[in-house]
Amino acid sequence: MSKPKKLMVINGRRQLVPIVYHTRTETDKAYNQKRNRENKEYVSFYKTTAWRHTREQVLLRDYSTCVRCGLEGNIVDHIVPSEDDWEDRLNTDNLETLCQRCHNLKTRREWIKKNKGRERAMKIHVVVGYPASGKSTYVARHMTSHDLVYDYDLLTSSLDGSMLNVLNTNDSKANDLTIHKHNIDMNDYVQIIYEMLLRKIKAEKTFNNVWLIMTKPDERLTTLLSSNDVEWLMLDTSKEECISRLHRLHRDTTDSYKIMNDVDRLIDELDLEIKKVKTN
Ligand SMILES: [Zn+2]
Structure with a gap:
């Protein structure tokens, strides 16, 4: 029988090594001596x-x-x-x-x-759709541990402090009321973060996935991220279902049909190739 082995990541590669194998550490004497020799020129320069x-x-x-x-x-x-x-x-x-x-x-x-992080085969998913259609839930179920998630509503709630209420109270009704009552002045700030974020993900690919969660599709994305691997997703939830969810969440539905029609119109106008997905 062969000796027991274990799987280890050495220099970024997975290898089977004897169970007693130790990777080199910073305290390893021989390793440090070698490093000092190489750094000698560097160290002596300062003298x-x-x-x-x-x-x-x-x-x-x-x-x-x-x-x-x-x-x-x-x-x-x-x-x-x-x-x-x-x-x-x-x-x-x-x-x-x-x-x-x-x-x-x-x-x-x-x-x-x-x-x-090293460069990854980063994929950008733009998740659009009606309010309460389940966008955040969908992303929460599909994201990996090395993803970037931009959620317009969540970011706003974080910046205007209403997220603090959510984190510090157990009253779920209070949560629902605060989280979607947005301060109009906050919009500029959320927008600035969004634009900086786009510029950065355009320049480097250090995540597995980037999730951009928004209600209406942002027209600029079609050209701005054209060189990237972008996928447009929309939750396949009916307008009626969204409205009834909003009612259950005690949220204002005065403009809901208008917003939902805007979403449909924009998707149509931008001629987006959009994939309909379900939360489950
Ligand atoms: Zn200083």
Whole structure:
């Protein structure tokens, strides 16, 4: 019989390894020694006279003041990290004075940028349809653990604070009333977030799925995301069913038929190839 093995992810690949196998850790002595040898040039650079001289020059130029927050600073930092741009390591144009706090923030942002997810075969699902047709429920049932979900109603409720009521009360009727009573001034802010989000998902594909939940289809999406893998979905729930759900949720239905007709008209006008789906 062969020895027992276990499945491990090593360097991003799944491999069967002996059960006693350990991956290399940061504390592994041999590994650290090798890394230090490779980093020797990098470490010794900060001990050179050339660096000390340049550093003093930059501190003088910046009046030992953090260029980001204006407080006293004594860290001379590479704007483009020296590891990424070794040639420019002594160029004062690439150096700035920072305080400890701003330096920590910058380092953290750089770390996040470097360690951010790899490119994925990201699919964008635009879920449109009548109010209370079950859009959020559909997404909740189909999303994976590495998805981005933009839900207009939820984001608004989060920004206007009504989500706080939902999280802090057990009165379900109060929840339903607060969550859909939107503050008109909030719309601009939700819109800004939406537009920034679109710009970013257009530029990078780090999610498995992006879900955009909205009532009326956004015309701009057809051209803006044309290069991406976009799928248009609509919940196959009848108008009558939506109205009765809205009644059960104690929500105002004065404009509901108008909104639903707008949805139909827009889908027609945009000539969208739309897939009808059911919540279940
Ligand atoms: Zn600072």
